[in-house]
Amino acid sequence: MADVTPRRSTRLQGKSTLSRSTSSTSGNSTAASTPVGSSSSDTPMPSTSTATESYPMATSKVSPYLPTYAESILLLVYPTTLLLGSIFGLIDPATRASPYMETHQSHDQDQAPSYFAKKSNLVNILFVKRGWFWVTMSFFLFLFTNAAIGARGSDALLRKRIQGALRWGLVTLWWVFVTQWFFGPAIIDRGFLLTGGMCELKDMIDRVETEVNIVERFVTPMACKANGGKWSGGHDISGHVFLLVLGSMFLFQEVLHVALRAAKGREERVVLLHNGEIKGADSESGAERADTQNVITASPWDFGVKIALGVGALSIWMLLMTAAYFHTWFEKLTGLVVAFSGVFVVYFLPRFVPSWRAIIGMPGV
Numbered sequence: 001m002a003d004v005t006p007r008r009s010t011r012l013q014g015k016s017t018l019s020r021s022t023s024s025t026s027g028n029s030t031a032a033s034t035p036v037g038s039s040s041s042d043t044p045m046p047s048t049s050t051a052t053e054s055y056p057m058a059t060s061k062v063s064p065y066l067p068t069y070a071e072s073i074l075l076l077v078y079p080t081t082l083l084l085g086s087i088f089g090l091i092d093p094a095t096r097a098s099p100y101m102e103t104h105q106s107h108d109q110d111q112a113p114s115y116f117a118k119k120s121n122l123v124n125i126l127f128v129k130r131g132w133f134w135v136t137m138s139f140f141l142f143l144f145t146n147a148a149i150g151a152r153g154s155d156a157l158l159r160k161r162i163q164g165a166l167r168w169g170l171v172t173l174w175w176v177f178v179t180q181w182f183f184g185p186a187i188i189d190r191g192f193l194l195t196g197g198m199c200e201l202k203d204m205i206d207r208v209e210t211e212v213n214i215v216e217r218f219v220t221p222m223a224c225k226a227n228g229g230k231w232s233g234g235h236d237i238s239g240h241v242f243l244l245v246l247g248s249m250f251l252f253q254e255v256l257h258v259a260l261r262a263a264k265g266r267e268e269r270v271v272l273l274h275n276g277e278i279k280g281a282d283s284e285s286g287a288e289r290a291d292t293q294n295v296i297t298a299s300p301w302d303f304g305v306k307i308a309l310g311v312g313a314l315s316i317w318m319l320l321m322t323a324a325y326f327h328t329w330f331e332k333l334t335g336l337v338v339a340f341s342g343v344f345v346v347y348f349l350p351r352f353v354p355s356w357r358a359i360i361g362m363p364g365v
Contacts, residue, residue, distance in 0.1 A: 197234020
């Protein structure tokens with residue numbers, strides 16, 4: 001009896017033929033349902049997302065009330081410098097052997113332990129004594145020459161320069177109030193008198209024309225010295241520490257935010273908006289953000305930046321020398337605190353007070 005069952009190879013061949021036939025039919029059906037001259041890839045697909053302009057939102061770890069990571073390091077430089085200088089003054093044999101004159105807030109100039117311990121050193125005379133001139137000169141050189149601040153001739157550049165000059169004016173006003181004049185005597189002089197300071201008439205005491213405890217009050221040390229007296233008692237805020245910290249911190253805030261932002265192409269600071277949101281510091285710039293992007297490619301480390309950073313670096317060095325050879329611990333600490341208070345009002349308060357930020361702006365924004 002003949003075997004009527006088809007061979008296995010014949011069955012597989014039949015299935016393969018059927019599969020090809022079905023695939024061809026399906027393809028023809030698809031082609032028929034698609035209009036001539038078009039393809040399925042040409043059919044518009046519904047968009048699942050829309051491109052919307054948004055500004056960088058702050059992460060949970062970023063706060064407008066706190067300094068950025070880089071600012072935190074910079075702020076720590078100052079107390080660290082004062083601490084290291086003061087410790088050096090305690091352990092250095094030459095410094096310990098030199099008599100310290102409290103009335104002059106320095107070591108005996110005839111037995112000064114170092115060149116920088118002398119008030120007559122050239123850096124002190126030419127730089128520290130004229131400190132605010134160097135701060136002002138280097139800042140305006142940077143403000144009017146650095147290309148990363150804004151595109152030449154743009155409204156954004158004009159606004160940034162006006163607000164930069166306004167911030168300089170506020171910091172300068174604080175320097176004047178503390179060291180020069182505050183509706184009469186400066187804050188340093190008022191603080192000295194309020195804490196029991198007075199002017200001893202040295203010549204009269206030496207001639208025994210009056211008792212040692214008889215004093216005459218003068219409102220400024222210059223008036224005291226002009227009458228042959230000397231400051232005695234009271235607390236004297238370190239004017240050198242105040243000047244060096246305020247001046248260098250002002251330059252670093254103004255210059256580094258512009259230079260680093262141009263180098264990195266992004267903004268690390270955040271601000272509190274009127275509606276309570278926390279966003280990137282450049283979120284309020286609007287159309288000016290395009291202007292900022294145009295200058296990102298500019299070299300941020302130009303001549304003006306180098307001069308300003310050089311003045312700031314020399315200020316840090318002289319702060320170290322001041323910490324090592326001049327003033328007491330508490331006088332240096334109060335000088336630091338008074339300087340930081342001015343920096344806070346100009347550079348940190350605007351981040352969470354929108355109305356204040358609208359007036360004085362922020363460096364680089």
